[in-house]
Structure formats: C-alpha cells, structure tokens
Amino acid sequence: MIRLATCSLAGCFGCHMSFLDMDEKFLGFVERVEFDRSPFTDIKSIGKCDIGLVEGGLCNEENLAVLKEFRENCAILVAVGACAINGGIPAMRNHFSMDECLAEAYLDGIGIENPQIPSDPELPVLLQKVCPVHEAVRIDYFLPGCPPPAGAFEVLLEALLKGEKPELPRKLIHYD
Amino acid sequence: MGSNPLQLLIAIQKAFNHVPDDAICRVASALGLPISRILGDVEFYSFLSREPLGTYSVLMSDSITDWMLGSRELFLRLCGNLGVSPGVTRCDGLATVGKTSCTGMCDQGPALLVNGIAVANLTDERIDAISRLMEKQIPPVAWPDEYFRVESNIRRRGWLFQDWQGPILEGEVLLQEMTDAGLRGRGGAGFPTAKKWASCRDAPGSERYVVCNADEGEPGTFKDRVLLQHCAGRLFEGMALCARTVGAKRGFLYVRGEYRYLEAHLEAQLAARRDADFEIELHWGAGAYICGEESALLESIEGKRGIPRVRPPFPVTFGLHGMPTVVDNVETFCAAAAIAAGGGSEFRSLGTAGSCGTKLLSVSGDCARPGIYEYSFGVSVSQILEDCGAGNVLAVQVGGAAGSCLDASEFGRKICFEDLPTSGSVMVFDRTRDMREAALNFSRFFAHESCGFCTPCRVGTGILAQAMERISEGRGTEEDITEIGDLGGILKASHCGLGQSANRAVRDMLRKFPEHFEGGVN
Amino acid sequence: MxxxxxxxxxxxxxxxxxxxxxxxxxxxxxxxxxxxxxxxxxxxxxxxxxxxxxxxxxxxxxxxxxxxxxxxxTEELRQVRLSLLRMLFVEGNHYCPACEKSGSCRLQKAAYDEGMLDLHYRPWYPKRKMDASHPDVLIDRDRCIFCELCVKASRDVDGKNIFGISGRGIDTHLVVNSKSGLLADTDISAQDRAVEVCPVGAILVKGRGFEIPIGKRLYD
The missing domain is CATH 3.10.20.740 (Ubiquitin-like (UB roll))
Structure with missing residues (x-):
C-alpha cells in the first residue's frame, strides 16, 4: 500500500474538496492508497509516507512546522493549489502591514463588538508575510489551480502510483 | 542647457534640492512634452529626486574598491555624526546621506559626492570635519580646497600621452591612416573606428552628429576622468576631426554627473576652441550607468530615460534625433587625434596582431600604486600586478562588474581584444579579501543600474541580488548557489549587454573561490 | 525570393x-x-x-x-520562456482567482502554453499604487508587465497620449499623463483601444464582475 498524507495550511480546504470530486475514481485509489495524516482520516500526526499533498501557503508558524514535518516524512511532496504555489488569496495581506491587517480584522472593521486583538497563547504566531511553500522546503511537484481540477489529482496520483513523472495535459493547467 | 529636459531638470534639482511636481508639469508644458516624459526622467536618473533632499546631499561611493577602503564604516560614521538614517532627509532639512554607484575615484577612495561634487581620500577625520562643516551650515564652496582635490595618479605614460605635433591628416587620408594603424574603439567592443566614421559619413541624413561617450560608469574605471583633465584639447580635436570627416556640425560631450567638478575646466577648454564649423555641447549625466551604452546615451541626450534602443539600426545610420551619428569613447577620440598628428605608424607597431596600440588601464584595489597605466596591448595581468605593487594577490577583476574575475592561475592572460577585452578597469583583491563581498557588491550594482526595460534583466538582476544578500548574511541555500549559475542562461536573453553580462563576475567568483561562499550556505 | x-x-x-x-x-x-x-x-x-x-x-x-x-x-528556449514567465509572475501580483482578466489574460495563456506549474522563484509581492479615480476605468499597477501597448495605443490610435512608463529597474511603473497623475483627470474612455489592448488585468473597465462564466472565456 502507498501511504498518502494531506494537509491544508493557509488554504480554504477547497483543494481537498476538489480531490474528493474524483467521485467514484476515488474508490479506485482507496484500494491502493492508505491515508495517513489527513482531514479525511482526522489523524493528527504524520508518519512515514510515500506522498504528501500540501494545500495552502504559509501564514503562521504552525503552517511552517506542519510543512517541515511533511517534508521530513514524505518521499514525494506536492504543492497543491494556488495558495501553496504563490500564496494565493491569503497573500493579498502582504500589501498591508501586520498592524493594519489586525486592526481591520479585529478593531476597526464594520460590525465588530468588543474589539480586541486575540492574544491567546494557543494561537500560532503570524508570519510577517504570507509565502508559498517552495520558499521554505523543497517541493517535488506542483498542481496549479484554485482549486486544481479533480482530473489533475487523478493524473498526478496515477503517475506517482506507477512510479512515473506526472505530466499534466494543457487542458488541466489553469490558475483559477 | 537650453531646451534639453534632462539638463533643465539637473538645474532645477540643484536649485531646489529636488524636482517639485509643479516643476515637472511646468517643464513639460514649456517644452511641449507629455508630463510622463519629464516624470520618467526624474524617476529614472538617480541624481534627480521628487522628494526634497537636504541642503547638503551626500552620496557615498559604493564601489567594491570603496568598500575595501572602509567606505561602509565611514558611511555609518557620517550618518551617526549627523543623526540621520540612510536615505532619509534630516527633519531640519540639513542633510540627506545616501549611497551611489562607483564615482570613479577608486584610486583615491573612499569618496563621496556632496551636492554633486567629489570629495576623495576620506578618513574618519575628514568625515568628522565634513560633518562639522555641515552642522555649521558652511557651504561646500567655502570648504578647504584640499577636500576637493582629485589626483590624476598617472603612473605609466606611453604613446597616448606623447605630444604628437605632426601635420594634421584629415578626411579620407585620416581614415586610411586610422585603418592602417588598426585603431579600434577603446570602450571594450573594439569596432574599427575608421569604418564607423566612414559608415556615418556615407549614411543618408540631413544632419550628422559626433558624440563623445564620457559616461564611464564601469566600477573601477577612471581613465576618462584623467583624460578629460589632461587631454581635453586633444579630445575636442579628435571630435572635430571626426566631424570634418563625416560632415557633422554639432557634437556632444556626454560626461557622467559624478565628474561635475570638471565643469569649469571643460567649459574653459571648450571656450578656448576656435571652430565656427563644429560646435561641441556639454551634456551631463545624472546617475545612470546604463547611459554608457551608446544608444541609451543618445536617448539621454534627447532628454529621455536611458533605455537602450532596439538595434539595428545602429547609431551610424540612425543615431541622435534619427540622424547618422558617431559615438566614440574619450580614449578613442584622443587616439584618433594622435594618429592624425603623426602617431599612426608607431601606434601600428605597438600591441598585438589583433589589437594595435596602447590601452589606458585604471588600476585600483589592493596595490601600492593605484592609478592610470598606459600599456601596449598584450600586456599580461602579472606584469600589471608587478608594476602597481600588488602582492599576495588572490584575484583580479578585469573589465569591471561586467568583466571577468581571474584567479592566480590566469595572471598570464593578456589585455587585448583577443584575450581580455576591457574598457580598462583592473581591480586587485589580495588574499585577505572575501570574494563574497565583491559578489554581493556587483550583484547589487546590477540590480540598481538595470534600466528595467526587459524582463530578464529587470527581474533577473533582482533575483541575483536577493540570492547574494542571503548568502552574504549566512542564510543562503544550495538552491541559491545553483540559481546564480542558472540565471546566466536567461540573462543572455536580455535586451542589452548590461543584463547579458550581469551574472558573469559572480558566477566566476563562485566557481573559482567556492570556499568563500561556503559560510553563506546552510 | x-x-x-x-x-x-x-x-x-x-x-x-x-x-x-x-x-x-x-x-x-x-x-x-x-x-x-x-x-x-x-x-x-x-x-x-x-x-x-x-x-x-x-x-x-x-x-x-x-x-x-x-x-x-528547443529545450533551451523552452526553459528561457518558462523562466521569463515565472519572472513576470513573481515581480507582480498575479492572483488569477481574484483577477477579472483571468481566462482572457495573455500572460496567463502564455504560461499555460509553456506548461508553467510553479513560480520557482520567490514572489516579490510589490505594492504599487492602484488608481481607481476614474468612474469607468481602473489601473492595478501590480499586474502591469510594462509591455507599453497601452502607451502606444493611447498615443497612436486613440490620439490621447494618456500613458507613459516611468522609474527604473524594479521600480519601473506605469504613469498617467495628468497633473495629478490620476486617471480621473484624463479623457480616457472605457472604449479606448488603450484599455482593450492591455494583455493582463492592469487596465480594467469598471462595473463588470466576472461576466463571462468559466469555460466560456477567451482562452478557456
């Protein structure tokens, strides 16, 4: 069995939804693939895996720690979706300072009651800038799209399960 | 100055310590040009500024040779003395302290420009004294003369510095003599000069121009400065001979803004000329290395941003204002004048088969006698090192930031078009030096001087500089090292030579001195 | 021949x-x-x-x-093109999912054609000034690739000469020919060739919002 782990960092889980959009083809993979850490299994810690799929970019220190764990444990690491590849929508906060972002979200925004910036020690520390995953670790393959189409996951996994290099056809490459 | 936008803007900058937005609109409307053209100039040339600068605008020369002489420490000292942050004007408006690319004082650095005028031989004491003068609001004209003294440091004179007094050859005879002598352009590319002049003469056009490129910005080069100081008469004679040969009525001497201190001297030399048929105008640069590229230089004389043109067509057919134009280097015009005055046959006898005559070299860095050396082409690097008193040499950078970095195994190589073509910059690094510093300096230089027109250079020089920043801070990765090498392939797709050669020296340094970079990678 | x-x-x-x-x-x-x-x-x-x-x-x-x-x-030139496209993407802010031009963008299409899957370089996330002053047309400078097509179209086709390029190096940016530097103070119109010719989402007509469904756009 091939062991596969997935996670969503600074993402919206849309890539995971698209993964599930493979519908009945997903069942075909289930027979050959065992899921390790993933929102699908609710397993919280990662073991040694053959393939890791990372959705989302890096916006806080927890994202960074998870990404490094995935890199250490996965033989093949795949950046999945626009946010993992270029920071995506969360990276639009890079146009503003951290103070501006926090003030807008928790102090000055419309409809805020009891304005205060959260400071619970449980909350991971935000990074100054949101950045794509390839800035922090080596990435083996990339699956662009917001989200990548289900067919792209299929092409990727079929190739990797056969031990081949995935070749995404032109019609499955899009950035939105 | 007349109606030339760039010269007007330089004057406005000088008068107001910046170019106010209102002035941009007024200049545009006075000259009948779009606002974007004038704004484009202000935001392109680094000596122009939209924000008010201090009464004293200080720019520290940031060449690698300045670094080696302690400029970065002096820069911090100056900022500390005045209580300013780099690039931020002091709140009372007294001073702005920033950095600028090589100011051509490498043989007497560290140097700075105060309100555009060079001050060399900086020491802690001199920096402290300057700080005090500024605090007391004493204008630079009242500062001690010695601060502004610029030495010529001519260490070795040859053919070019001889006083050729023969009967002057002109026209076709001169072209033949230049061809026979084997004169090629001294800027580094080495195009046969007579061929260039003849092409210009033969190209169709209602007017013709002769332009002298004295915008030497290649880090480590300062020979034009010395020639302008000592041989301006010969230079103007060379330009006039060219003008008579090609049929030009007007000429321009484009001098880099860093040499503004030469203005009175050059104006006096020009005033002393008696030639009603050929008028030479001074045109000042304003802090843009790219304007040393001949087509960018022409754009700049036309008052535009210094963006290199699409070539072909070349300036000899489509030059200034679209007219046939000869653009030659200071040294080339001087050599042409010397050949016209009888120096041809001796010129021919000097040098190598493919590189006749002599070459002025600007030698700086770790050596006892930095300065100007005139050698016959074919001189070996080791000979130069011996003559300038360089010992324990690790590396020699020939040709400036865009040139080649040689290690000790290559010191037998020769300065000539066949082996090491160069505009004359020779920078010496001894074994106490960390070549990572030089690589950082050069990569920053290109990122700062890229004109921004084409993708590979605009972005590639930035990526190169960022990778070198990380490596120099010890945060580099193996990927950064690989990237610096790989960028060469894409930079080659650049629009002009600046981008095409931008990673060359850094790549050489990585290959030849890998141990210097190990500490930067984790 | x-x-x-x-x-x-x-x-x-x-x-x-x-x-x-x-x-x-x-x-x-x-x-x-x-x-x-x-x-x-x-x-x-x-x-x-x-x-x-x-x-x-x-x-x-x-x-x-x-x-x-x-x-x-050739493989060498494919690599050059891929690198150039990645450079254009990292120096600007090209968030395709949030861009009105997505699907009809020539930069995006060129990157699809070359099979660009990743940025390779680190994105720069520039902060250039947005110009939303005009009622019908806006400029998002972070998406500009300095092709100068708008400059040429406005000058040579529209006869308005509204745009220019200013700055140097990585600070190169699109500027507007008006005293305020704002689009509102020009006579640009949404029908101008200069607007239509922009290959990316740098110059956009306002008041439209993802009108064409995904799958029906120019390059889908």
Missing amino acids: KTVSLDGAVVPFAEGQTVMECALAANISIPHLCFLPGFLPHGSCRLCTVKIDGRLASACTQPAMAGQHVEID
Whole structure:
C-alpha cells in the first residue's frame, strides 16, 4: 500500500474538496492508497509516507512546522493549489502591514463588538508575510489551480502510483 | 542647457534640492512634452529626486574598491555624526546621506559626492570635519580646497600621452591612416573606428552628429576622468576631426554627473576652441550607468530615460534625433587625434596582431600604486600586478562588474581584444579579501543600474541580488548557489549587454573561490 | 525570393520584415506577449526570444535576413520562456482567482502554453499604487508587465497620449499623463483601444464582475 498524507495550511480546504470530486475514481485509489495524516482520516500526526499533498501557503508558524514535518516524512511532496504555489488569496495581506491587517480584522472593521486583538497563547504566531511553500522546503511537484481540477489529482496520483513523472495535459493547467 | 529636459531638470534639482511636481508639469508644458516624459526622467536618473533632499546631499561611493577602503564604516560614521538614517532627509532639512554607484575615484577612495561634487581620500577625520562643516551650515564652496582635490595618479605614460605635433591628416587620408594603424574603439567592443566614421559619413541624413561617450560608469574605471583633465584639447580635436570627416556640425560631450567638478575646466577648454564649423555641447549625466551604452546615451541626450534602443539600426545610420551619428569613447577620440598628428605608424607597431596600440588601464584595489597605466596591448595581468605593487594577490577583476574575475592561475592572460577585452578597469583583491563581498557588491550594482526595460534583466538582476544578500548574511541555500549559475542562461536573453553580462563576475567568483561562499550556505 | 529557416522550415520573407512577422505569415508560432501586430515592436518581454545563428534575439525586433537559421522550439528556449514567465509572475501580483482578466489574460495563456506549474522563484509581492479615480476605468499597477501597448495605443490610435512608463529597474511603473497623475483627470474612455489592448488585468473597465462564466472565456 502507498501511504498518502494531506494537509491544508493557509488554504480554504477547497483543494481537498476538489480531490474528493474524483467521485467514484476515488474508490479506485482507496484500494491502493492508505491515508495517513489527513482531514479525511482526522489523524493528527504524520508518519512515514510515500506522498504528501500540501494545500495552502504559509501564514503562521504552525503552517511552517506542519510543512517541515511533511517534508521530513514524505518521499514525494506536492504543492497543491494556488495558495501553496504563490500564496494565493491569503497573500493579498502582504500589501498591508501586520498592524493594519489586525486592526481591520479585529478593531476597526464594520460590525465588530468588543474589539480586541486575540492574544491567546494557543494561537500560532503570524508570519510577517504570507509565502508559498517552495520558499521554505523543497517541493517535488506542483498542481496549479484554485482549486486544481479533480482530473489533475487523478493524473498526478496515477503517475506517482506507477512510479512515473506526472505530466499534466494543457487542458488541466489553469490558475483559477 | 537650453531646451534639453534632462539638463533643465539637473538645474532645477540643484536649485531646489529636488524636482517639485509643479516643476515637472511646468517643464513639460514649456517644452511641449507629455508630463510622463519629464516624470520618467526624474524617476529614472538617480541624481534627480521628487522628494526634497537636504541642503547638503551626500552620496557615498559604493564601489567594491570603496568598500575595501572602509567606505561602509565611514558611511555609518557620517550618518551617526549627523543623526540621520540612510536615505532619509534630516527633519531640519540639513542633510540627506545616501549611497551611489562607483564615482570613479577608486584610486583615491573612499569618496563621496556632496551636492554633486567629489570629495576623495576620506578618513574618519575628514568625515568628522565634513560633518562639522555641515552642522555649521558652511557651504561646500567655502570648504578647504584640499577636500576637493582629485589626483590624476598617472603612473605609466606611453604613446597616448606623447605630444604628437605632426601635420594634421584629415578626411579620407585620416581614415586610411586610422585603418592602417588598426585603431579600434577603446570602450571594450573594439569596432574599427575608421569604418564607423566612414559608415556615418556615407549614411543618408540631413544632419550628422559626433558624440563623445564620457559616461564611464564601469566600477573601477577612471581613465576618462584623467583624460578629460589632461587631454581635453586633444579630445575636442579628435571630435572635430571626426566631424570634418563625416560632415557633422554639432557634437556632444556626454560626461557622467559624478565628474561635475570638471565643469569649469571643460567649459574653459571648450571656450578656448576656435571652430565656427563644429560646435561641441556639454551634456551631463545624472546617475545612470546604463547611459554608457551608446544608444541609451543618445536617448539621454534627447532628454529621455536611458533605455537602450532596439538595434539595428545602429547609431551610424540612425543615431541622435534619427540622424547618422558617431559615438566614440574619450580614449578613442584622443587616439584618433594622435594618429592624425603623426602617431599612426608607431601606434601600428605597438600591441598585438589583433589589437594595435596602447590601452589606458585604471588600476585600483589592493596595490601600492593605484592609478592610470598606459600599456601596449598584450600586456599580461602579472606584469600589471608587478608594476602597481600588488602582492599576495588572490584575484583580479578585469573589465569591471561586467568583466571577468581571474584567479592566480590566469595572471598570464593578456589585455587585448583577443584575450581580455576591457574598457580598462583592473581591480586587485589580495588574499585577505572575501570574494563574497565583491559578489554581493556587483550583484547589487546590477540590480540598481538595470534600466528595467526587459524582463530578464529587470527581474533577473533582482533575483541575483536577493540570492547574494542571503548568502552574504549566512542564510543562503544550495538552491541559491545553483540559481546564480542558472540565471546566466536567461540573462543572455536580455535586451542589452548590461543584463547579458550581469551574472558573469559572480558566477566566476563562485566557481573559482567556492570556499568563500561556503559560510553563506546552510 | 529570400528565405530564412525557422526550426528547419524554409520560409520566404519580404525586405523589412522581422523574424516574427515572417513566422506569423508562415503560420509558425513564436510565443509572445508585448508584441501585437499593428504596433511598433520593441522587444521588452523577451518571450519571443529565439536563437538566430547561435545568438539569442527577440524575434519581434530582429530583421529577417537571408539564410538566417532560427531556432524556436528547443529545450533551451523552452526553459528561457518558462523562466521569463515565472519572472513576470513573481515581480507582480498575479492572483488569477481574484483577477477579472483571468481566462482572457495573455500572460496567463502564455504560461499555460509553456506548461508553467510553479513560480520557482520567490514572489516579490510589490505594492504599487492602484488608481481607481476614474468612474469607468481602473489601473492595478501590480499586474502591469510594462509591455507599453497601452502607451502606444493611447498615443497612436486613440490620439490621447494618456500613458507613459516611468522609474527604473524594479521600480519601473506605469504613469498617467495628468497633473495629478490620476486617471480621473484624463479623457480616457472605457472604449479606448488603450484599455482593450492591455494583455493582463492592469487596465480594467469598471462595473463588470466576472461576466463571462468559466469555460466560456477567451482562452478557456
């Protein structure tokens, strides 16, 4: 069995939804693939895996720690979706300072009651800038799209399960 | 100055310590040009500024040779003395302290420009004294003369510095003599000069121009400065001979803004000329290395941003204002004048088969006698090192930031078009030096001087500089090292030579001195 | 008839034609961005980089000359194009999912065609000034690729001369010809060629919101 782990960092889980959009083809993979850490299994810690799929970019220190764990444990690491590849929508906060972002979200925004910036020690520390995953670790393959189409996951996994290099056809490459 | 936008803007900058937005609109409307053209100039040339600068605008020369002489420490000292942050004007408006690319004082650095005028031989004491003068609001004209003294440091004179007094050859005879002598352009590319002049003469056009490129910005080069100081008469004679040969009525001497201190001297030399048929105008640069590229230089004389043109067509057919134009280097015009005055046959006898005559070299860095050396082409690097008193040499950078970095195994190589073509910059690094510093300096230089027109250079020089920043801070990765090498392939797709050669020296340094970079990678 | 060789195909050309023009006439595709027929080419994006007799050159500015041997579709040039596209993406802010131009964007299409899956370099996330002052047209400078097509179209087609390029190096940016520097103080209109010609989402018509469904857009 091939062991596969997935996670969503600074993402919206849309890539995971698209993964599930493979519908009945997903069942075909289930027979050959065992899921390790993933929102699908609710397993919280990662073991040694053959393939890791990372959705989302890096916006806080927890994202960074998870990404490094995935890199250490996965033989093949795949950046999945626009946010993992270029920071995506969360990276639009890079146009503003951290103070501006926090003030807008928790102090000055419309409809805020009891304005205060959260400071619970449980909350991971935000990074100054949101950045794509390839800035922090080596990435083996990339699956662009917001989200990548289900067919792209299929092409990727079929190739990797056969031990081949995935070749995404032109019609499955899009950035939105 | 007349109606030339760039010269007007330089004057406005000088008068107001910046170019106010209102002035941009007024200049545009006075000259009948779009606002974007004038704004484009202000935001392109680094000596122009939209924000008010201090009464004293200080720019520290940031060449690698300045670094080696302690400029970065002096820069911090100056900022500390005045209580300013780099690039931020002091709140009372007294001073702005920033950095600028090589100011051509490498043989007497560290140097700075105060309100555009060079001050060399900086020491802690001199920096402290300057700080005090500024605090007391004493204008630079009242500062001690010695601060502004610029030495010529001519260490070795040859053919070019001889006083050729023969009967002057002109026209076709001169072209033949230049061809026979084997004169090629001294800027580094080495195009046969007579061929260039003849092409210009033969190209169709209602007017013709002769332009002298004295915008030497290649880090480590300062020979034009010395020639302008000592041989301006010969230079103007060379330009006039060219003008008579090609049929030009007007000429321009484009001098880099860093040499503004030469203005009175050059104006006096020009005033002393008696030639009603050929008028030479001074045109000042304003802090843009790219304007040393001949087509960018022409754009700049036309008052535009210094963006290199699409070539072909070349300036000899489509030059200034679209007219046939000869653009030659200071040294080339001087050599042409010397050949016209009888120096041809001796010129021919000097040098190598493919590189006749002599070459002025600007030698700086770790050596006892930095300065100007005139050698016959074919001189070996080791000979130069011996003559300038360089010992324990690790590396020699020939040709400036865009040139080649040689290690000790290559010191037998020769300065000539066949082996090491160069505009004359020779920078010496001894074994106490960390070549990572030089690589950082050069990569920053290109990122700062890229004109921004084409993708590979605009972005590639930035990526190169960022990778070198990380490596120099010890945060580099193996990927950064690989990237610096790989960028060469894409930079080659650049629009002009600046981008095409931008990673060359850094790549050489990585290959030849890998141990210097190990500490930067984790 | 004078000819050039384009990836081995012998193609005739007329005097004064560029390599790009003779390739277009022969239906041979050379990827390009800043080049658009009808406008004077200047070769800034370099995407049309080809190898002519061993030297890299931009096909849109290089005059065709008899006997030239032009390489287009080689592994080396594919790598150059891919790197150029990645550079254009990292120096700007190209969040396709949030861009009105997505699906009809020539930068995006060029990247699809070259099979660009990742940025490779670290994105720069520039913060250039947005200009939303005009009621009908807006400028998002973070998406500008400095192709100057709007500059040329506004000057030469619309006769308004509204745009220019200013700055230097990585600070290069699009500027507007008005005292305030704002689009509101120009006579631009949403129907101007300068607006329509923008290959990316830098100059957009306001009041539209993702009108064309995904799958029906120009390059879907």
